[in-house]
Amino acid sequence: MFKEIKENLRHWAKQIDRPLKLMEVCGTHTMAAFRAGLRSFLPENVNLLSGPGCPVCVTAGDYIDHVIRLTAEPNVMIATFGDMLRVPGNLGSLEIARAQGADILVVYSPVDAVLAAEKYSDKQVVFLGVGFETTAPTVAWTIQAAAEKKLANYSVFCAHKTMPQAMAALLQSKEVRIDGFVCPGHVSVITGTKLYTFIAEEYKTPCVVAGFEPLDIFQAITMLVQQCAEGRSEVENQYQRSVKEKGNQAAQALLAEIFEPCDAKWRGLGVISGSGLQIRAKYADYAAENKFAFLQEKLAAPEPIGCRCGEILRGVCIPFECPLFQKACTPANPIGACMVSNEGTCAAYYKYAQKQRKV
Protein backbone atom coordinates (compact mmCIF):
# COMPACT_ATOMS: atom_id res chain seq x y z
CA MET A 1 0.00 0.00 0.00
CA PHE A 2 2.82 2.41 0.94
CA LYS A 3 4.67 1.92 -2.35
CA GLU A 4 1.52 2.47 -4.33
CA ILE A 5 0.65 5.65 -2.43
CA LYS A 6 4.21 6.93 -2.84
CA GLU A 7 4.11 6.39 -6.59
CA ASN A 8 0.72 8.07 -6.87
CA LEU A 9 1.95 11.02 -4.87
CA ARG A 10 4.99 11.45 -7.15
CA HIS A 11 2.76 11.12 -10.21
CA TRP A 12 0.35 13.87 -9.14
CA ALA A 13 2.98 16.16 -7.65
CA LYS A 14 4.89 16.14 -10.97
CA GLN A 15 1.88 17.62 -12.71
CA ILE A 16 1.96 20.71 -10.50
CA ASP A 17 4.60 23.28 -11.32
CA ARG A 18 4.43 25.25 -8.10
CA PRO A 19 5.09 24.55 -4.44
CA LEU A 20 2.03 23.24 -2.60
CA LYS A 21 1.35 24.05 1.02
CA LEU A 22 -0.93 21.59 2.75
CA MET A 23 -2.00 22.13 6.33
CA GLU A 24 -2.56 19.33 8.78
CA VAL A 25 -5.02 20.97 11.13
CA CYS A 26 -4.96 18.47 13.97
CA GLY A 27 -2.20 18.25 16.56
CA THR A 28 -2.36 14.45 16.63
CA HIS A 29 -1.73 14.43 12.87
CA THR A 30 1.25 16.75 13.36
CA MET A 31 2.78 14.39 15.88
CA ALA A 32 2.00 11.22 13.90
CA ALA A 33 3.45 12.65 10.68
CA PHE A 34 6.67 13.61 12.45
CA ARG A 35 6.99 10.36 14.36
CA ALA A 36 6.80 8.41 11.12
CA GLY A 37 9.15 10.78 9.30
CA LEU A 38 6.50 11.40 6.63
CA ARG A 39 7.98 14.70 5.55
CA SER A 40 11.05 12.91 4.21
CA PHE A 41 8.83 10.99 1.75
CA LEU A 42 7.20 14.08 0.27
CA PRO A 43 8.15 15.34 -3.19
CA GLU A 44 10.13 18.61 -3.25
CA ASN A 45 7.11 20.74 -4.10
CA VAL A 46 4.82 19.38 -1.38
CA ASN A 47 5.12 21.01 2.03
CA LEU A 48 3.25 20.35 5.24
CA LEU A 49 2.22 23.19 7.53
CA SER A 50 0.97 22.58 11.04
CA GLY A 51 -2.30 24.24 11.97
CA PRO A 52 -4.31 25.40 14.97
CA GLY A 53 -5.73 22.01 15.97
CA CYS A 54 -4.05 21.50 19.32
CA PRO A 55 -6.69 22.48 21.90
CA VAL A 56 -4.22 23.42 24.60
CA CYS A 57 -2.14 25.54 22.21
CA VAL A 58 -5.05 27.71 21.08
CA THR A 59 -6.39 28.34 24.60
CA ALA A 60 -5.93 32.05 25.24
CA GLY A 61 -3.58 33.16 28.03
CA ASP A 62 -6.32 35.06 29.85
CA TYR A 63 -8.30 31.82 30.23
CA ILE A 64 -5.34 30.30 32.10
CA ASP A 65 -5.04 33.43 34.25
CA HIS A 66 -8.73 33.23 35.15
CA VAL A 67 -8.28 29.60 36.18
CA ILE A 68 -5.27 30.51 38.34
CA ARG A 69 -7.39 33.16 40.05
CA LEU A 70 -10.09 30.56 40.53
CA THR A 71 -7.70 28.25 42.36
CA ALA A 72 -7.27 30.96 45.01
CA GLU A 73 -10.98 30.81 45.91
CA PRO A 74 -11.88 28.83 49.02
CA ASN A 75 -13.22 25.29 48.53
CA VAL A 76 -12.70 25.23 44.78
CA MET A 77 -11.45 22.05 43.12
CA ILE A 78 -10.35 22.36 39.49
CA ALA A 79 -10.85 19.24 37.38
CA THR A 80 -8.93 19.15 34.12
CA PHE A 81 -7.27 17.05 31.45
CA GLY A 82 -3.60 16.73 32.32
CA ASP A 83 -2.21 18.62 29.35
CA MET A 84 -3.59 21.92 30.67
CA LEU A 85 -1.33 21.82 33.75
CA ARG A 86 1.81 23.27 32.23
CA VAL A 87 0.30 25.87 29.90
CA PRO A 88 1.80 29.21 30.90
CA GLY A 89 -0.36 32.26 31.52
CA ASN A 90 0.78 35.58 32.92
CA LEU A 91 0.07 34.41 36.45
CA GLY A 92 2.00 31.18 36.11
CA SER A 93 0.64 27.72 35.32
CA LEU A 94 -1.72 25.32 37.03
CA GLU A 95 1.27 23.13 37.81
CA ILE A 96 2.81 25.95 39.83
CA ALA A 97 -0.53 26.71 41.48
CA ARG A 98 -0.83 23.04 42.46
CA ALA A 99 2.66 23.06 43.96
CA GLN A 100 1.50 26.04 46.03
CA GLY A 101 -1.47 24.10 47.36
CA ALA A 102 -4.25 24.60 44.82
CA ASP A 103 -6.73 21.74 44.65
CA ILE A 104 -6.40 20.37 41.12
CA LEU A 105 -7.73 17.01 39.99
CA VAL A 106 -6.37 15.58 36.74
CA VAL A 107 -8.97 13.43 35.01
CA TYR A 108 -8.88 10.97 32.15
CA SER A 109 -12.55 11.52 31.39
CA PRO A 110 -14.94 14.38 32.22
CA VAL A 111 -17.08 11.70 33.89
CA ASP A 112 -14.50 11.66 36.68
CA ALA A 113 -15.18 15.35 37.35
CA VAL A 114 -18.87 14.63 38.00
CA LEU A 115 -17.92 11.73 40.27
CA ALA A 116 -15.61 14.11 42.17
CA ALA A 117 -18.47 16.61 42.61
CA GLU A 118 -20.60 13.82 44.09
CA LYS A 119 -17.82 12.65 46.37
CA TYR A 120 -16.68 16.08 47.60
CA SER A 121 -19.97 17.79 48.27
CA ASP A 122 -18.25 20.53 50.29
CA LYS A 123 -16.21 21.58 47.23
CA GLN A 124 -17.16 23.54 44.14
CA VAL A 125 -15.81 21.38 41.33
CA VAL A 126 -15.03 23.35 38.17
CA PHE A 127 -14.18 21.40 35.02
CA LEU A 128 -12.02 23.12 32.41
CA GLY A 129 -13.97 22.72 29.18
CA VAL A 130 -11.21 22.85 26.59
CA GLY A 131 -11.23 21.03 23.28
CA PHE A 132 -12.93 20.77 19.91
CA GLU A 133 -16.03 19.02 18.61
CA THR A 134 -14.65 15.64 19.71
CA THR A 135 -14.35 16.55 23.37
CA ALA A 136 -17.28 18.96 23.69
CA PRO A 137 -20.01 16.24 23.66
CA THR A 138 -18.30 14.45 26.56
CA VAL A 139 -18.37 17.70 28.57
CA ALA A 140 -21.95 18.35 27.48
CA TRP A 141 -22.78 14.96 28.99
CA THR A 142 -21.39 16.07 32.37
CA ILE A 143 -23.64 19.13 32.39
CA GLN A 144 -26.66 17.04 31.53
CA ALA A 145 -25.72 14.50 34.21
CA ALA A 146 -25.17 17.23 36.80
CA ALA A 147 -28.55 18.76 35.94
CA GLU A 148 -30.27 15.38 36.30
CA LYS A 149 -28.56 14.71 39.62
CA LYS A 150 -29.20 18.31 40.72
CA LEU A 151 -25.54 18.72 41.60
CA ALA A 152 -25.20 22.29 42.86
CA ASN A 153 -21.41 22.06 43.23
CA TYR A 154 -20.48 21.25 39.62
CA SER A 155 -19.78 23.70 36.82
CA VAL A 156 -17.81 24.00 33.58
CA PHE A 157 -15.54 26.89 32.66
CA CYS A 158 -16.20 26.63 28.98
CA ALA A 159 -13.66 27.46 26.26
CA HIS A 160 -14.71 24.88 23.68
CA LYS A 161 -13.95 25.71 20.09
CA THR A 162 -15.11 24.54 16.71
CA MET A 163 -12.69 23.85 13.90
CA PRO A 164 -14.03 24.98 10.51
CA GLN A 165 -14.37 28.68 11.40
CA ALA A 166 -10.68 28.76 12.33
CA MET A 167 -9.77 27.11 9.01
CA ALA A 168 -11.85 29.72 7.18
CA ALA A 169 -10.21 32.53 9.20
CA LEU A 170 -6.77 31.34 8.08
CA LEU A 171 -7.88 31.38 4.45
CA GLN A 172 -9.51 34.80 4.82
CA SER A 173 -6.41 36.36 6.33
CA LYS A 174 -4.41 35.44 3.20
CA GLU A 175 -1.32 35.61 5.40
CA VAL A 176 -0.21 32.26 4.10
CA ARG A 177 -1.35 30.35 1.05
CA ILE A 178 -2.97 27.04 1.94
CA ASP A 179 -3.59 24.68 -0.98
CA GLY A 180 -5.44 22.03 0.98
CA PHE A 181 -6.39 20.81 4.44
CA VAL A 182 -5.75 17.45 6.03
CA CYS A 183 -8.91 17.61 8.15
CA PRO A 184 -9.09 16.30 11.72
CA GLY A 185 -10.31 12.71 11.97
CA HIS A 186 -12.10 12.63 15.27
CA VAL A 187 -13.70 16.04 15.01
CA SER A 188 -15.21 14.61 11.83
CA VAL A 189 -16.39 11.43 13.59
CA ILE A 190 -18.73 13.71 15.54
CA THR A 191 -19.61 16.30 12.91
CA GLY A 192 -19.53 14.27 9.71
CA THR A 193 -17.84 15.45 6.53
CA LYS A 194 -20.42 18.12 5.63
CA LEU A 195 -18.68 20.43 8.05
CA TYR A 196 -16.00 21.30 5.49
CA THR A 197 -18.22 21.68 2.44
CA PHE A 198 -18.16 25.49 2.64
CA ILE A 199 -14.34 25.47 2.77
CA ALA A 200 -14.18 23.41 -0.41
CA GLU A 201 -16.93 25.34 -2.19
CA GLU A 202 -16.59 28.96 -1.06
CA TYR A 203 -12.82 29.04 -0.59
CA LYS A 204 -12.03 26.55 -3.35
CA THR A 205 -9.69 24.72 -0.99
CA PRO A 206 -9.55 20.90 -1.09
CA CYS A 207 -10.28 19.06 2.16
CA VAL A 208 -9.49 15.43 2.98
CA VAL A 209 -10.50 13.91 6.31
CA ALA A 210 -7.67 11.66 7.49
CA GLY A 211 -7.13 8.85 9.98
CA PHE A 212 -4.26 8.83 12.45
CA GLU A 213 -1.92 6.13 11.21
CA PRO A 214 1.00 7.39 9.10
CA LEU A 215 -0.33 5.53 6.05
CA ASP A 216 -3.70 7.28 6.49
CA ILE A 217 -2.05 10.69 6.56
CA PHE A 218 0.20 9.83 3.61
CA GLN A 219 -2.81 8.75 1.58
CA ALA A 220 -4.76 11.90 2.53
CA ILE A 221 -1.83 14.05 1.35
CA THR A 222 -1.83 12.16 -1.94
CA MET A 223 -5.59 12.72 -2.34
CA LEU A 224 -5.08 16.46 -1.76
CA VAL A 225 -2.26 16.67 -4.29
CA GLN A 226 -4.42 14.81 -6.81
CA GLN A 227 -7.28 17.29 -6.24
CA CYS A 228 -4.85 20.18 -6.80
CA ALA A 229 -3.48 18.57 -9.97
CA GLU A 230 -6.97 18.00 -11.33
CA GLY A 231 -8.16 21.47 -10.33
CA ARG A 232 -10.84 20.10 -8.01
CA SER A 233 -11.78 21.33 -4.54
CA GLU A 234 -13.95 18.78 -2.79
CA VAL A 235 -14.37 17.20 0.60
CA GLU A 236 -13.07 13.64 0.49
CA ASN A 237 -12.98 11.09 3.27
CA GLN A 238 -9.86 8.97 3.65
CA TYR A 239 -10.93 7.82 7.15
CA GLN A 240 -14.06 5.92 6.20
CA ARG A 241 -13.60 3.30 8.88
CA SER A 242 -14.50 5.93 11.49
CA VAL A 243 -16.04 8.92 9.78
CA LYS A 244 -19.52 8.72 8.33
CA GLU A 245 -21.02 11.45 6.18
CA LYS A 246 -23.57 12.50 8.78
CA GLY A 247 -21.31 12.00 11.78
CA ASN A 248 -22.49 10.94 15.22
CA GLN A 249 -25.98 12.33 15.46
CA ALA A 250 -26.47 11.48 19.13
CA ALA A 251 -23.40 13.55 19.93
CA GLN A 252 -24.57 16.39 17.70
CA ALA A 253 -27.96 16.40 19.46
CA LEU A 254 -26.30 16.50 22.88
CA LEU A 255 -24.04 19.37 21.77
CA ALA A 256 -27.03 21.33 20.49
CA GLU A 257 -28.97 20.71 23.72
CA ILE A 258 -26.26 22.06 26.01
CA PHE A 259 -24.24 24.52 23.94
CA GLU A 260 -24.78 27.31 21.45
CA PRO A 261 -22.24 28.97 19.14
CA CYS A 262 -20.42 32.06 20.37
CA ASP A 263 -17.43 34.16 19.37
CA ALA A 264 -14.21 32.73 20.78
CA LYS A 265 -10.70 33.93 21.34
CA TRP A 266 -7.90 31.76 19.97
CA ARG A 267 -4.29 32.15 20.97
CA GLY A 268 -2.54 33.48 17.89
CA LEU A 269 -5.68 33.92 15.82
CA GLY A 270 -7.62 36.39 17.97
CA VAL A 271 -11.40 36.44 18.22
CA ILE A 272 -13.12 34.38 15.51
CA SER A 273 -16.83 34.90 15.08
CA GLY A 274 -18.97 31.83 15.81
CA SER A 275 -15.96 29.62 16.55
CA GLY A 276 -16.75 28.79 20.17
CA LEU A 277 -19.38 27.02 22.23
CA GLN A 278 -21.08 28.52 25.27
CA ILE A 279 -23.48 26.94 27.72
CA ARG A 280 -27.13 27.69 26.93
CA ALA A 281 -29.17 29.84 29.35
CA LYS A 282 -31.21 26.76 30.31
CA TYR A 283 -28.05 25.32 31.90
CA ALA A 284 -26.69 28.64 33.23
CA ASP A 285 -26.34 27.15 36.73
CA TYR A 286 -23.56 24.96 35.36
CA ALA A 287 -21.53 27.77 33.79
CA ALA A 288 -18.61 28.60 36.09
CA GLU A 289 -18.71 32.31 35.20
CA ASN A 290 -22.17 32.51 36.74
CA LYS A 291 -20.87 31.13 40.03
CA PHE A 292 -17.66 33.16 40.00
CA ALA A 293 -18.49 36.52 38.43
CA PHE A 294 -14.85 37.61 38.20
CA LEU A 295 -14.38 35.05 35.41
CA GLN A 296 -16.34 37.45 33.19
CA GLU A 297 -13.77 40.25 33.63
CA LYS A 298 -11.55 41.06 30.70
CA LEU A 299 -7.87 40.43 31.38
CA ALA A 300 -4.90 41.62 29.38
CA ALA A 301 -3.17 38.61 27.88
CA PRO A 302 0.16 39.65 26.40
CA GLU A 303 2.18 36.86 24.82
CA PRO A 304 5.67 36.24 26.25
CA ILE A 305 8.27 38.54 24.68
CA GLY A 306 9.82 36.95 21.59
CA CYS A 307 7.33 34.06 21.50
CA ARG A 308 6.00 33.33 17.99
CA CYS A 309 3.38 30.71 18.89
CA GLY A 310 0.69 32.85 17.28
CA GLU A 311 2.39 32.86 13.90
CA ILE A 312 3.26 29.19 14.22
CA LEU A 313 -0.41 28.34 14.87
CA ARG A 314 -1.35 30.27 11.72
CA GLY A 315 1.25 28.46 9.62
CA VAL A 316 3.08 31.75 8.96
CA CYS A 317 6.38 30.63 10.42
CA ILE A 318 7.97 27.41 11.63
CA PRO A 319 9.53 26.91 15.07
CA PHE A 320 13.09 27.28 13.76
CA GLU A 321 12.24 30.91 12.98
CA CYS A 322 11.34 31.67 16.61
CA PRO A 323 14.22 33.20 18.61
CA LEU A 324 13.23 31.27 21.74
CA PHE A 325 12.87 27.82 20.15
CA GLN A 326 15.38 25.27 21.54
CA LYS A 327 17.08 28.07 23.47
CA ALA A 328 14.94 29.63 26.18
CA CYS A 329 11.92 27.50 25.21
CA THR A 330 12.24 23.73 25.55
CA PRO A 331 9.85 20.96 26.62
CA ALA A 332 11.40 21.02 30.11
CA ASN A 333 10.93 24.78 30.33
CA PRO A 334 8.22 25.80 27.87
CA ILE A 335 7.55 29.48 27.29
CA GLY A 336 4.93 29.23 24.58
CA ALA A 337 1.87 26.99 24.50
CA CYS A 338 3.04 25.16 21.35
CA MET A 339 5.97 23.73 23.30
CA VAL A 340 3.83 22.63 26.26
CA SER A 341 1.40 20.23 24.74
CA ASN A 342 2.75 16.96 23.40
CA GLU A 343 0.66 17.75 20.33
CA GLY A 344 2.08 21.24 19.92
CA THR A 345 3.97 22.13 16.76
CA CYS A 346 7.06 23.30 18.65
CA ALA A 347 7.13 20.14 20.78
CA ALA A 348 6.88 18.06 17.58
CA TYR A 349 9.72 19.99 15.88
CA TYR A 350 11.84 19.80 19.04
CA LYS A 351 11.42 16.08 19.29
CA TYR A 352 11.67 15.08 15.64
CA ALA A 353 12.49 17.80 13.14
CA GLN A 354 16.17 18.19 13.93
CA LYS A 355 16.79 14.65 12.73
CA GLN A 356 14.76 14.91 9.56
CA ARG A 357 15.86 16.09 6.16
CA LYS A 358 12.87 18.23 5.47
CA VAL A 359 10.61 20.28 7.73
Added chain:
Amino acid sequence: MCLAIPVQIVELEGTQAVVDMHGVRRPVQVNLLQNPEVGDYVLVHAGFAIQKWSEADVAEYHAIMEEMNAMDEKAE
Protein backbone atom coordinates in the same frame (compact mmCIF):
# COMPACT_ATOMS: atom_id res chain seq x y z
CA MET B 1 -5.38 13.62 22.38
CA CYS B 2 -6.95 11.53 19.63
CA LEU B 3 -6.40 7.86 20.36
CA ALA B 4 -7.49 5.96 17.30
CA ILE B 5 -7.33 2.31 18.26
CA PRO B 6 -10.41 0.09 18.19
CA VAL B 7 -11.31 -1.42 21.55
CA GLN B 8 -13.87 -4.10 22.28
CA ILE B 9 -16.86 -3.84 24.58
CA VAL B 10 -16.64 -6.75 27.05
CA GLU B 11 -19.34 -5.75 29.53
CA LEU B 12 -22.42 -3.61 29.18
CA GLU B 13 -24.99 -2.30 31.63
CA GLY B 14 -27.27 0.46 30.43
CA THR B 15 -25.09 3.26 29.07
CA GLN B 16 -22.05 2.10 31.00
CA ALA B 17 -19.66 -0.36 29.37
CA VAL B 18 -16.30 -1.89 30.10
CA VAL B 19 -13.83 -2.08 27.21
CA ASP B 20 -10.69 -4.08 26.80
CA MET B 21 -7.74 -1.98 25.67
CA HIS B 22 -4.95 -4.44 24.97
CA GLY B 23 -5.69 -6.26 28.21
CA VAL B 24 -6.50 -3.15 30.28
CA ARG B 25 -10.14 -2.83 31.29
CA ARG B 26 -11.65 0.63 31.41
CA PRO B 27 -15.13 1.98 32.05
CA VAL B 28 -16.61 3.75 29.05
CA GLN B 29 -19.86 5.64 28.51
CA VAL B 30 -21.76 4.39 25.47
CA ASN B 31 -24.68 6.84 25.46
CA LEU B 32 -23.41 8.39 22.20
CA LEU B 33 -23.79 5.08 20.31
CA GLN B 34 -26.87 3.53 18.81
CA ASN B 35 -27.55 0.00 20.06
CA PRO B 36 -24.16 -0.84 21.53
CA GLU B 37 -23.59 -4.54 22.16
CA VAL B 38 -21.01 -6.68 23.89
CA GLY B 39 -18.42 -7.65 21.27
CA ASP B 40 -18.68 -4.35 19.33
CA TYR B 41 -15.45 -2.60 18.41
CA VAL B 42 -15.60 1.07 19.27
CA LEU B 43 -13.49 4.20 19.13
CA VAL B 44 -13.03 5.82 22.54
CA HIS B 45 -12.34 9.47 23.32
CA ALA B 46 -12.04 10.80 26.88
CA GLY B 47 -13.97 7.90 28.37
CA PHE B 48 -16.77 7.93 25.79
CA ALA B 49 -17.30 5.57 22.87
CA ILE B 50 -17.84 7.90 19.90
CA GLN B 51 -18.15 5.46 17.00
CA LYS B 52 -18.68 1.79 16.24
CA TRP B 53 -16.37 -0.02 13.85
CA SER B 54 -17.65 -2.79 11.61
CA GLU B 55 -15.68 -6.02 11.16
CA ALA B 56 -14.43 -4.64 7.82
CA ASP B 57 -13.24 -1.43 9.52
CA VAL B 58 -11.29 -3.43 12.10
CA ALA B 59 -9.79 -5.59 9.31
CA GLU B 60 -8.70 -2.44 7.46
CA TYR B 61 -7.03 -1.13 10.62
CA HIS B 62 -5.14 -4.39 11.15
CA ALA B 63 -4.04 -4.45 7.50
CA ILE B 64 -2.59 -0.94 7.85
CA MET B 65 -0.86 -1.82 11.11
CA GLU B 66 0.60 -5.01 9.62
CA GLU B 67 2.04 -3.12 6.68
CA MET B 68 3.57 -0.49 8.94
CA ASN B 69 5.06 -3.10 11.26
CA ALA B 70 6.57 -4.86 8.26
CA MET B 71 8.11 -1.55 7.16
CA ASP B 72 9.56 -1.02 10.64
CA GLU B 73 11.17 -4.45 10.62
CA LYS B 74 12.63 -3.82 7.18
CA ALA B 75 14.03 -0.48 8.36
CA GLU B 76 15.70 -2.18 11.30
